[in-house]
Amino acid sequence: MRILQLVLLFLALASAGHAQPRPAMYFSDSxxxxxPVAKNPCVVRFHNQYLLYYSIPENQTTGWGIGIAASTDLIHWQKVGELTPAASYEQKGLCAPGALVRGDTVHLFYQTYGNGPKDALCHAVSTDGVHFRRDASxxxxxxxxxxTVGRAIxxxxxxxxxxxxxxxATRDPSYKVQLQGxxxxxxxxxxxxSAWQQQGQGPILVPSLPWEKxxxxxxxxxxxxxxxxxxYAGAxxxxxxQIGVARSRxxxxxxRLATQPLLPNGPAGSWNSSESGHPAIFEDPVSGxxxxxxxxxxxxxxxxxLSRVEVQWKRGRPYLVP
Structure with missing residues (x-):
């Protein structure tokens, strides 16, 4: 019995010794x-602060929505608002935000949720980054x-x-393979x-590497x-x-710039051992x-x-800073 206890103690200590530290940014929403559940990050600089848009899950009272958090250092975030389902086309939910700043306005792009092949992209605008007015179209x-099956997310x-x-992202007609258009x-x-014109006669990027599945x-x-x-996220x-990168003229x-992921999932014992996914690249206009x-x-x-890692560049290729 004493030997078994010693073995169990040794295994526990070994496991603790291999635990990976959490990153400096470690944000979620409970x-x-x-x-804690926060997904699909997007970051912009607006009105002397940084804004983080992210997906928050459905519960018994409402569908998927978009959380909004603010920061002054890109590490510590405080939630400042939400965008929740309101229009008929997003009644089942909305999520996966993408954003850009043009002049004094944040343009938010997001998808409807829960409609399968009929999910589509939407647009809203804000002059404070928190309260949004939906596009009438x-x-x-x-x-x-x-x-394509006709879906867009x-x-x-x-x-x-x-x-x-x-x-x-869209799906092929079998609804099995996720593609980029x-x-x-x-x-x-x-x-x-009315502004958008579809480009190409098919997808611009399809899964082709083993890790992309x-x-x-x-x-x-x-x-x-x-x-x-x-x-992009593969698999x-x-x-x-995991996250890969490609470039285009x-x-x-x-x-593709490599056959392996730029940012893989973490090792056993780390906070991201199940995945590192859904990237959002951000150039800070303050620090460069x-x-x-x-x-x-x-x-x-x-x-x-949600977390972050710094990216630097060498000979036209990105690499991650430990």
């Missing part, structure tokens, strides 16, 4: 379920063609090559439904020089989902530094936290 975009809008590019609008656009989603873009860099949640044709925000968990999705 308001909906009583346990919502939903603003769904793809068409034999290559995970909106990312970025200015490149004298127009706005909208990147989105693109649409464009003029720089003078108000981002309404049947899914590429969650596109987030940054422009550097002549290239547009697209950070569905907790398979594990024209916004339509993409080249670049950060990759992402979601993770270590319990197969019972909880979800």
């Amino acid at each position: 308001s909906r379920l009583g346990r 919502n939903p603003i975009f769904r793809p068409t063609g034999a290559w 995970d909106a990312e809008v970025v200015a490149f090559k004298d127009q706005y590019w909208l990147y989105y 693109a649409a464009t609008a003029p720089l003078t656009t108000s981002f309404g439904q 049947n899914c590429v989603e969650g596109a987030s873009c940054v422009r550097r020089g002549k290239y547009l860099y697209l950070f 569905y949640n907790n398979e594990p989902q 024209d916004g339509l044709r993409w080249q 530094r670049t950060y990759l925000f992402y979601q993770g968990n270590n319990d197969q999705g019972r909880t979800w936290y």
Whole structure:
């Protein structure tokens, strides 16, 4: 009996010794379920502060929504608001925010939730970053063609090559494979439904590497020089989902920069051992530094936290700063 106790003590100490420390940013939201769940981050700089938009889960009274948190240092965040289902087209829920700042306005792009193949992208605007007015033409975009089931989620809008590019995830007609598509609008656009023109005769990025399995989603873009860099999530949640990167000179044709993930899931004992997913790349206009925000968990999705890692560049390729 004494030997067994010693063995168990040794195993416990060994396990504790291999536990990984939490990152400096370790944010979540327990308001909906009583346990921490925050997904799909997006960060902007607006009115002398940083704003974090993220998905919050449905509960017994309301569908998925979007949480809003503020920060002055990109590490410590305080929740300041929510965007909850209101219009008929988002009655079952809304989530997966993408945002950009143009002048004195935050433009928020998000998806409807719970409608399967009929989920679509929507647009709203705010002059304070917290209270939003919905676009009268919502939903603003769904793809068409034999290559897609017609669904659109995970909106990312970025200015490149004298127009706005909208990147989105969709499914193939079998509803098994997640793909990336693109649409464009003029720089003078108000981002309404009539502005968007679908690009290409099919997907711009499909899962092709072993770690991507049947899914590429969650596109987030940054422009550097002549290239547009697209950070994306490969594989569905907790398979594990991991983060890769591709780049393009024209916004339509993409080249992966590696065969392995840029940001893999963490080792056993770490906070993100189940996945590192749904990237959000952010160039801080104050410091000039670049950060990759992402979601993770270590319990197969019972909880979800948001964190960040710094990105630096060498010879046109991003790398992570430990």
